[in-house]
Amino acid sequence: MTTADPIERTLSRSGYRLTNPRRAVLDTMRVLGNHFTAEEVQVASPTVGRATVFRTMKLMRELGVICQVVLDDGTAVYQLADDDQADHHHHVICTECGRVTEFASDGLEGELERVATSTGFDIDTHRLELYGRCSDCDA
Amino acid sequence: MTTADPIERTLSRSGYRLTNPRRAVLDTMRVLGNHFTAEEVQVASPTVGRATVFRTMKLMRELGVICQVVLDDGTAVYQLADDDQADHHHHVICTECGRVTEFASDGLEGELERVATSTGFDIDTHRLELYGRCSDCDA
DNA sequence: TCTCTACTTGATACACAGTATCGATACGGA
DNA sequence: TCCGTATCGATACTGTGTATCAAGTAGAGA
Numbered sequence: 001m002t003t004a005d006p007i008e009r010t011l012s013r014s015g016y017r018l019t020n021p022r023r024a025v026l027d028t029m030r031v032l033g034n035h036f037t038a039e040e041v042q043v044a045s046p047t048v049g050r051a052t053v054f055r056t057m058k059l060m061r062e063l064g065v066i067c068q069v070v071l072d073d074g075t076a077v078y079q080l081a082d083d084d085q086a087d088h089h090h091h092v093i094c095t096e097c098g099r100v101t102e103f104a105s106d107g108l109e110g111e112l113e114r115v116a117t118s119t120g121f122d123i124d125t126h127r128l129e130l131y132g133r134c135s136d137c138d139a
Numbered sequence: 140m141t142t143a144d145p146i147e148r149t150l151s152r153s154g155y156r157l158t159n160p161r162r163a164v165l166d167t168m169r170v171l172g173n174h175f176t177a178e179e180v181q182v183a184s185p186t187v188g189r190a191t192v193f194r195t196m197k198l199m200r201e202l203g204v205i206c207q208v209v210l211d212d213g214t215a216v217y218q219l220a221d222d223d224q225a226d227h228h229h230h231v232i233c234t235e236c237g238r239v240t241e242f243a244s245d246g247l248e249g250e251l252e253r254v255a256t257s258t259g260f261d262i263d264t265h266r267l268e269l270y271g272r273c274s275d276c277d278a
Numbered sequence: 279t280c281t282c283t284a285c286t287t288g289a290t291a292c293a294c295a296g297t298a299t300c301g302a303t304a305c306g307g308a
Numbered sequence: 309t310c311c312g313t314a315t316c317g318a319t320a321c322t323g324t325g326t327a328t329c330a331a332g333t334a335g336a337g338a
Contacts, residue, residue: 016314016315017304017305017306017314017315018305019304019305019314019315019316021315021316021317022315037295038295038296039294039295048316048317049316049317049318050296050317050318050319051296051297051298051316051317051318051319052315052316052317054295054296054297055297055315055316058296058297068213070209070213070266072264072266074207074209074215075294075295076213076295092258092260092262094260095263101258101260103254103257103258105250105254105257107250107253107254108250108251108254111244111246111247111250112247112269114246115242115244115246115247115269116231116269116271118242118244119231119240119242119269119271120273120274121231121233121240121269121271121272121273121274121277122271122272122277123231123269123270123271124234124270124271124272125211125269125270125271126267126268126269126270127209127211127266127267127268127270128265128266128267128268129265129266129267130251130254130255130258130260130262130264130265131262131263131264131265131266132255132258132260132261132262132263132264133260133261133263134259134260135259135260138260138261155285155286156284156285156286156333156334156335157334157335158285158286158287158333158334159333160286160287160288161286176323176324177323177324177325178323178324187287187288188287188288188289189288189289189290189325190287190288190289190290190325190326190327191286191287191288193324193325193326194286194287194326197325197326214323214324215324
């Protein structure tokens, strides 16, 4: 089964099958776009079983296709990863409308590296989220 | 009811009553110390009802007595806040043994401030967690 | 010290997010 | 076309936390 879609190619290149439920979940996530919960994907993909939605979302997370964003109340939302920031980035979350933006900063990474060595830990990774109001909501 | 305990004084100063269940939960958290889940507090406080354990932990979080730490798998653990870093700090989490250490860095905060303005968001707060192996586990 | 009452508690039911199980289905290579 | 295995859907289950509500109690005032 051939496809031009980069995400679908990531799937099949990783040895996963390209099934209709997976395509349906993927399409749904593309429609929902900027940020969505697992439940929103579910209700927007009525032909796909609940377990499959979660399984597919977990798979996409492992493949780096979507990324998890932890809101300040501790709940999780998801979003499709930007192609050009697929490797390492952070999130800015609007606490008003929920909009999520990705960013990366070399200066920040350098500072984090310095802090990491000062902790005495052997740091593998980190998670950073900024919370505030986006330009639309910041009237 | 007078008390010399600083946390208990924080409670009563904030207008909350000093009850035996609250004391019991507090004692348990002190025994568990560095990091604990809500469930661990529950089983270690058998005289206190489940709902009260959650209620008390939520209250302690609001008062800044304990702080929530999000592990890299998304689950939450808690720890008593250091007195001297009660205002703003971050966490380093050992992915091996679960040990949690707090740290603060002015350089980092400055860099975060710079990044925050560049996002176009009006940033209120942020969450940062470092994951790695502590000196004991990094054999 | 006694009383009163708003705050707090425990039991229970509920909610939400995600996982495990398992028989049925379908993809895709031989 | 056949077959093994990945995948699916239905369902039950788990973990973490909240809502409800009748009963208990801290602690301020008499």
